[in-house]
Amino acid sequence: MQVLEGQTLSPPPIWLMRQAGRYLPEYREVRAKAGSFLDLCYTPDHAVEVTLQPIRRFAFDAAILFSDILVIPDALKRNVRFTEGHGPEMDPIDVDGIARLDGSRLLQHLEPVLETVRRLRGALPPETTLLGFCGAPWTVATYMIAGHGTPDQAPARLFAYRHPKAFETLLMLLAELSADYLVAQIDAGADAVQIFDSWAGVLGAREFEAFAVKPMARIIRSVKQRRPNAKVIAFAKGAGYQLKDYRQKTGADAIGLDWSVPLDFAVELQKDGPVQGNLDPMRMVAGGVALEEGIDDILQHLGNGPLIFNLGHGITPQAAPENVRLLVERVRGGRA
Amino acid sequence: MQVLEGQTLSPPPIWLMRQAGRYLPEYREVRAKAGSFLDLCYTPDHAVEVTLQPIRRFAFDAAILFSDILVIPDALKRNVRFTEGHGPEMDPIDVDGIARLDGSRLLQHLEPVLETVRRLRGALPPETTLLGFCGAPWTVATYMIAGHGTPDQAPARLFAYRHPKAFETLLMLLAELSADYLVAQIDAGADAVQIFDSWAGVLGAREFEAFAVKPMARIIRSVKQRRPNAKVIAFAKGAGYQLKDYRQKTGADAIGLDWSVPLDFAVELQKDGPVQGNLDPMRMVAGGVALEEGIDDILQHLGNGPLIFNLGHGITPQAAPENVRLLVERVRGGRA
Numbered sequence: 001m002q003v004l005e006g007q008t009l010s011p012p013p014i015w016l017m018r019q020a021g022r023y024l025p026e027y028r029e030v031r032a033k034a035g036s037f038l039d040l041c042y043t044p045d046h047a048v049e050v051t052l053q054p055i056r057r058f059a060f061d062a063a064i065l066f067s068d069i070l071v072i073p074d075a076l077k078r079n080v081r082f083t084e085g086h087g088p089e090m091d092p093i094d095v096d097g098i099a100r101l102d103g104s105r106l107l108q109h110l111e112p113v114l115e116t117v118r119r120l121r122g123a124l125p126p127e128t129t130l131l132g133f134c135g136a137p138w139t140v141a142t143y144m145i146a147g148h149g150t151p152d153q154a155p156a157r158l159f160a161y162r163h164p165k166a167f168e169t170l171l172m173l174l175a176e177l178s179a180d181y182l183v184a185q186i187d188a189g190a191d192a193v194q195i196f197d198s199w200a201g202v203l204g205a206r207e208f209e210a211f212a213v214k215p216m217a218r219i220i221r222s223v224k225q226r227r228p229n230a231k232v233i234a235f236a237k238g239a240g241y242q243l244k245d246y247r248q249k250t251g252a253d254a255i256g257l258d259w260s261v262p263l264d265f266a267v268e269l270q271k272d273g274p275v276q277g278n279l280d281p282m283r284m285v286a287g288g289v290a291l292e293e294g295i296d297d298i299l300q301h302l303g304n305g306p307l308i309f310n311l312g313h314g315i316t317p318q319a320a321p322e323n324v325r326l327l328v329e330r331v332r333g334g335r336a
Numbered sequence: 337m338q339v340l341e342g343q344t345l346s347p348p349p350i351w352l353m354r355q356a357g358r359y360l361p362e363y364r365e366v367r368a369k370a371g372s373f374l375d376l377c378y379t380p381d382h383a384v385e386v387t388l389q390p391i392r393r394f395a396f397d398a399a400i401l402f403s404d405i406l407v408i409p410d411a412l413k414r415n416v417r418f419t420e421g422h423g424p425e426m427d428p429i430d431v432d433g434i435a436r437l438d439g440s441r442l443l444q445h446l447e448p449v450l451e452t453v454r455r456l457r458g459a460l461p462p463e464t465t466l467l468g469f470c471g472a473p474w475t476v477a478t479y480m481i482a483g484h485g486t487p488d489q490a491p492a493r494l495f496a497y498r499h500p501k502a503f504e505t506l507l508m509l510l511a512e513l514s515a516d517y518l519v520a521q522i523d524a525g526a527d528a529v530q531i532f533d534s535w536a537g538v539l540g541a542r543e544f545e546a547f548a549v550k551p552m553a554r555i556i557r558s559v560k561q562r563r564p565n566a567k568v569i570a571f572a573k574g575a576g577y578q579l580k581d582y583r584q585k586t587g588a589d590a591i592g593l594d595w596s597v598p599l600d601f602a603v604e605l606q607k608d609g610p611v612q613g614n615l616d617p618m619r620m621v622a623g624g625v626a627l628e629e630g631i632d633d634i635l636q637h638l639g640n641g642p643l644i645f646n647l648g649h650g651i652t653p654q655a656a657p658e659n660v661r662l663l664v665e666r667v668r669g670g671r672a
Contacts (some may be wrong), residue, residue, distance in 0.1 A: 081534075161619060162626070164626075205596075205597075238574070238596075249380060264541075279400075282490055
């Protein structure tokens with residue numbers, strides 16, 4: 001939280017995207033008894049437990065709510081399902097479907113998630129930051145249009161060119177619902193929130209402005225109007241050079257950096273405020289020198305400014321928990 | 337060719353990545369009778385024909401040899417195959433396999449491709465530039481390691497962390513063979529060559545230097561030492577901010593830009609020399625205003641410097657040939 005206010009902490013706080021996940025045996029145990037993946041997200045007993053697991057093991061400085069960015073399309077009755085080995089799927093939406101979307105029951109549908117947040121704030125040590133989150137409208141829309149993940153989200157790019165008005169309607173509805181959802185998470189006890197724009201990198205410059213920056217700015221403005229102390233981390237994966245003025249344009253307090261962001265550019269971005277990132281998740285799998293070198297690089301470049309140490313994308317199932325321990329120790333040992 | 341020497345032409349020359357491809361009915365006809373995809377690449381009659389098809393239809397300013405970046409692993413006996421709906425596959429390689437790679441029969445294996453280049457130079461109008469090409473070592477290596485395409489080439493990233501020496505050996509062997517192959521293409525009649533680093537965007541900064549920049553620089557140096565007038569276009573897809581000094585570091589004459597490169601950044605890059613790109617291929621599918629607006633944006637920003645008009649990635653099978661005609665007419669009409 002202090003870093004989100006612009007302070008430099010040494011050592012920097014650390015948490016990992018997908019820190020509650022399949023690399024942990026205790027997670028896989030809960031997952032196995034939870035039914036579907038969405039059942040896991042919507043059952044506070046389970047969701048609280050898996051959120052706390054990595055905190056118990058590694059005493060991360062932040063816990064992130066266990067949930068998924070696709071709970072919003074699920075609340076919009078898009079028939080979201082997660083099938084092993086297939087990635088997420090849902091019913092693809094068309095222009096008429098967009099016109100018929102009804103978000104009025106969003107928070108009722110997501111009440112179990114909000115209950116999870118409430119219980120987490122009670123269960124976590126006071127010094128552990130609790131992060132809520134949602135997906136950014138562009139990223140969520142890519143799945144809603146295609147009905148599944150694709151290598152470069154061509155279906156959504158094409159839809160946006162063909163049906164600009166309907167696509168704008170979809171993005172603005174998602175922005176509004178996302179803001180409501182984040183405010184509800186903050187009211188339930190989240191100390192800060194992160195907005196994931198995992199597919200920002202496939203957009204051209206005009207589209208980045210219209211589909212990534214504009215809805216993100218709208219969410220952040222709406223959240224901050226209603227909860228002036230709210231802190232927001234915006235993560236536009238793959239945005240490359242477009243990150244240059246992303247913080248200023250979106251109003252984000254901190255910006256997440258994926259592992260492809262060069263550290264000299266990251267240093268420039270850090271001059272304007274806190275950054276979060278950006279170790280290659282494959283270094284967590286490789287371990288050894290590759291892990292140490294990656295950590296030290298980040299600490300050397302970014303350790304003297306406001307930094308939240310994290311990976312540049314989610315930790316993968318193949319990462320060894322021992323490597324996570326090494327990571328946390330090295331970051332906290334301040335060896336750099 | 338004049339643009340590759342740094343001249344500004346108005347209108348700019350135009351060609352499209354994958355311009356010989358499935359969006360053309362006459363291509364699909366040849367494809368259907370050619371046997372496997374590699375048979376198509378290795379049969380000069382067919383490969384010449386499909387290379388010429390888009391030149392006949394649209395009088396592009398450049399023809400690009402019809403082939404594939406994976407002919408080098410095929411020459412290295414990695415059992416490359418293209419199965420409908422699966423993307424390319426080959427036998428994944430390990431550390432021992434890398435040590436055993438034998439590139440001594442590369443040019444014998446690729447003789448049909450070189451024969452295609454010879455025939456093309458004879459068949460093409462003299463004013464049409466003939467482009468040869470190969471894949472960049474990093475991109476080719478990602479397929480060799482994984483044995484197939486993946487969303488973010490995690491297997492190759494991980495392999496490189498775990499086995500840095502073997503990976504360096506692989507990249508340097510691929511660089512050497514690629515240089516030999518490009519020199520042979522130039523000797524067979526190619527006027528210039530393009531090197532495709534389609535997966536440069538998944539690399540962190542250190543790895544971008546070691547795996548993308550260094551082998552690319554090595555190929556270009558080797559080609560230019562042997563053929564001092566050779567012109568090279570380097571295309572590092574998704575490299576974002578790292579393109580900043582990519583031209584200087586690699587020695588490329590022109591740099592290819594994917595559609596996510598913002599045009600204000602492209603203008604900066606063009607100050608150092610020719611650029612090629614960068615229309616979103618989905619605009620070719622959408623047509624109409626989306627197509628016109630995309631073309632005009634590029635011409636307005638980049639039309640007053642050395643530009644080769646192209647897409648930001650290959651044209652897709654869904655693109656209508658009529659849209660290609662509209663594109664060529666609009667670029668040549670100079671409306672901007």
